[in-house]
Amino acid sequence: KMAKGIFDYANKTGFSYAQTVKLGAALAINEKAVSAMQKEFGNINEITAATALQMKRMSMQFAITEENAAAILRIQKAVSGATNTQLLNMQMATAELARQKGVAPADVFADIASSTEAFAKFSSDGGRNVMAAAVSAKALGINLSAVEKVADGLLDIESSIGKQMEASMLIGRELNLDRARQLALSGDLEGVLGEVRKQVGGEAEFNRLNVIQ
Numbered sequence: 001k002m003a004k005g006i007f008d009y010a011n012k013t014g015f016s017y018a019q020t021v022k023l024g025a026a027l028a029i030n031e032k033a034v035s036a037m038q039k040e041f042g043n044i045n046e047i048t049a050a051t052a053l054q055m056k057r058m059s060m061q062f063a064i065t066e067e068n069a070a071a072i073l074r075i076q077k078a079v080s081g082a083t084n085t086q087l088l089n090m091q092m093a094t095a096e097l098a099r100q101k102g103v104a105p106a107d108v109f110a111d112i113a114s115s116t117e118a119f120a121k122f123s124s125d126g127g128r129n130v131m132a133a134a135v136s137a138k139a140l141g142i143n144l145s146a147v148e149k150v151a152d153g154l155l156d157i158e159s160s161i162g163k164q165m166e167a168s169m170l171i172g173r174e175l176n177l178d179r180a181r182q183l184a185l186s187g188d189l190e191g192v193l194g195e196v197r198k199q200v201g202g203e204a205e206f207n208r209l210n211v212i213q
Helices: 004-013 019-020 024-029 031-041 051-062 066-080 082-102 105-113 118-120 125-137 144-155 157-171 180-186 187-201 204-205
Strands: none
Touching: 004 019, 004 024, 004 031, 004 118, 019 024, 024 031, 024 051, 031 066, 051 066, 051 082, 051 105, 066 082, 066 105, 066 118, 066 125, 082 105, 082 125, 082 144, 105 125, 118 125, 118 144, 125 144, 125 187, 144 157, 144 180, 180 187
């Protein structure tokens, strides 16, 4: 199986047999991971048997596709000096967090993989904060791009303050989003989501508002 994988991958990609021999174990373990990593990183230098195995575990345990795992890993590497193993462990922890909150890990990872701009803009510590925000957003029935729009709106200070005052007058209650702006500036999207919810209220409060409010 390993030998066939080596020759097939060389013939499919144009790499030499000498190059693909190094990928033998990874190809035997998880050919999908090898293809996804090569596509995302543009080379085969980041591919190891350990990475392929870890992605296979994520696929089997959490239904996270190799394509989404590799896409997120690439942007994690761009904002962090951690190893692939450490960053994939972070992904595994995020998947477990999603389960604990009753959210499908596969949906969360698909959302993150499609929101790489938000990830690059707000991530810190390997993107742990953005991945946690994606889980919280999905638990509320929204996606990461919606949270990004909230954060961007808060950071448009002049416009944001004007809208805050208008909203306060409309709902007859003073809103103070200063803390949310600080959190947005520091890249804490999960904190932004929680603070805005605290100020604006949850679904019950929203349903009591009239159309204009």
